[in-house]
Amino acid sequence: MSVWIKNAMLCGEKTDVLIEKDTFSFVGKLKEGQSFTADRVINAEGMALLPAFYNLHCHAAMCLLRGYGEDMPLMSWLEKIWSKEATLTGEDIYNGTRLAVLEMIKSGTVFFADMYWYHQDVLRAVEDMGIRCNIGVTFMDSLGEKTIKDNLAFLDDYASYSNPLITFAPAPHAIYTCSGKLYMRCFDNAEKNNLYFQTHLSETVDEVGNCKKLHGGQTPTQYLHSLQVLNHRTIAAHCVHLTEEDAEILAETEVTAVHNPCSNMKLSSGAFDVPLIKRCGVHTALGTDGCSSNNNLSMIEEMKTAALLAKHAYKKADTLTAKEVMDWATVNGAKAYGINAGRIQQGMQADCLLVDMQNERLVPSWDIVSDMVYSADSSCVDTVICAGKVLMEHRRVKDQEEIVAKARAFVKK
């Protein structure tokens, strides 16, 4: 399969792009009279070509709980959500994940790191939708030894899964739900199987305070470092409350810190310390978190919120620029999971968006990066290509009506 994208604007220039299989094999300007032979030709006149988004932290199927239990204090909210979550079946997770992926594709996302339950049903959903995914298999001590063993065995079995768009990760939930021993078992599994390793880290002040009490004054980062479970394949969600030493540890061990600004604000968790992260050179990416604390999966909104929150919290207009946050949402996210993508360059994975420059939000167009971060919304995204496959064209995604109908039926149930 090959795709020839004609006449797209890239960095201010009309550009031709040839995609062969999953890779950009040409990015440039054809000479007068030259052409490509391709299975599919997209005339991108009036469109800009941009990298697609990588959502580095998500609990996808929670979009079934979008708007269920709002504006409540944390503990009452958790009780309400957890009691509803306990009723979810594998089929619900399949339907919920498809709804989530539909929403992600519609807002330009081609990869997400998921951390949830029923990994077999998540796998079915993401394969149906054709998106990239790192499926985090969640661990907590409360699962019991049998489930923990089963999950570790599942990871052994799926470590070299045949679909190159899909990888797996052990995902010990957090230091307050997993013992040090469970963290180490998960990490050993990741090392043995060459997998990524997901966890929540330093999300709230309480988490940090309790950790210090339990672990001889160590912060969550210092504690996980002492367990030797931090390395370049560790993806740590939130990292809101870090000390200077914590940030240095994350930088040295090459952990990716994932910022989730909407969720952090909605749950009053605090402000990610952008100046500290930048000063220490921590590798950073962006995520939406789940829909019950956001309540959508738009990386476009997440970029804007990240930039605004940084400027607000650290009282400087250049704390986090549009260019920086766009990198977090694209190339940094891809890099964290070893995907050679995030830029429109020959030899890189063919993940990209066509955005409609006639959309009023992108006019008059002084700076497409700034417009995407601060002004755009999903209505600007016309076409989404993931690993050379067109997942959306002119805002149509395969089976979208059926996906919506199935997810809507969940409420009635």
Place this chain on the structure above:
Amino acid sequence: MSVWIKNAMLCGEKTDVLIEKDTFSFVGKLKEGQSFTADRVINAEGMALLPAFYNLHCHAAMCLLRGYGEDMPLMSWLEKIWSKEATLTGEDIYNGTRLAVLEMIKSGTVFFADMYWYHQDVLRAVEDMGIRCNIGVTFMDSLGEKTIKDNLAFLDDYASYSNPLITFAPAPHAIYTCSGKLYMRCFDNAEKNNLYFQTHLSETVDEVGNCKKLHGGQTPTQYLHSLQVLNHRTIAAHCVHLTEEDAEILAETEVTAVHNPCSNMKLSSGAFDVPLIKRCGVHTALGTDGCSSNNNLSMIEEMKTAALLAKHAYKKADTLTAKEVMDWATVNGAKAYGINAGRIQQGMQADCLLVDMQNERLVPSWDIVSDMVYSADSSCVDTVICAGKVLMEHRRVKDQEEIVAKARAFVKK
């Protein structure tokens, strides 16, 4: 002209709505076999009927400067923006205002309070587009006596303008650009002509500090109160830095405080004190501010940002609920300008939206208010009705391609 909206969901019930001229004349459920005779019938099957949005603070034509000069410290940014603004012509303002109104209609807004230059060109633009507007005629001492006199005379002439959707207001810019005398001349004009009165108030810490130095320790609110220019027709944008006494003054004088969270965050101005505002009972509405500090005009984004910022800044998940911020964006905004609108009720002005419940952002739909505030974006808005006239249907607005082309040409100029 009459419009019959059939089968729309309103508060969870299938509802019929009849609009006659500019007013809802029936809101309820027709009996089996009953029907209306109407000039236009809209089948709203699968859509929810919601109030439209009222954008209480805007510099509309600044959307020509969207993305021009980003992520810069305040003073360098202002210099860059001001030098570009100085080149704008009346025709630019006409084109820029039409672009702004296109964007507002597409995201569900039917009214905006504008504060900018070339009021005659703003008037042309808003009349062409069919939207409601309060046209703020900007005053600063630096305009010189001739322009000030001309502007006051313009307000005398247009005080009872024939188009009921359009009103005017003297808009003394701020206490750091207008003398007390100029404020009083503007206020007298408003009183004499029964007009609303717009100003910026307490946007930054510096504004408050300088005011105290110049005016015997008075805050901007206390200073304007001492000039007797605060009453129920005064609309004060920003009100970020208020003391308890300030908030009490605003509540007693029945001023409307307009919160602009995106702009306040982007310019690192501070967080609107939601607990104080609520405790003192200040009438509050919502605005987007201009596109060079936002960078769009979506009230949907503004609602979410307002709720998230309040939860973040005041560390409580219920600091500002979805329901409260939706009221700020709808009924409170309408009330501030004496428009009998903001709810879908018989006898009220026929301003409303139809939102597409098949849009993935509004699924599975536990709570439509929460979904609109925290999850929706402009792609959810299908139809916009302003004073009984359909301004958008199925996301099409009259002349949208021409408006975009004209605004885009501005960059090339």
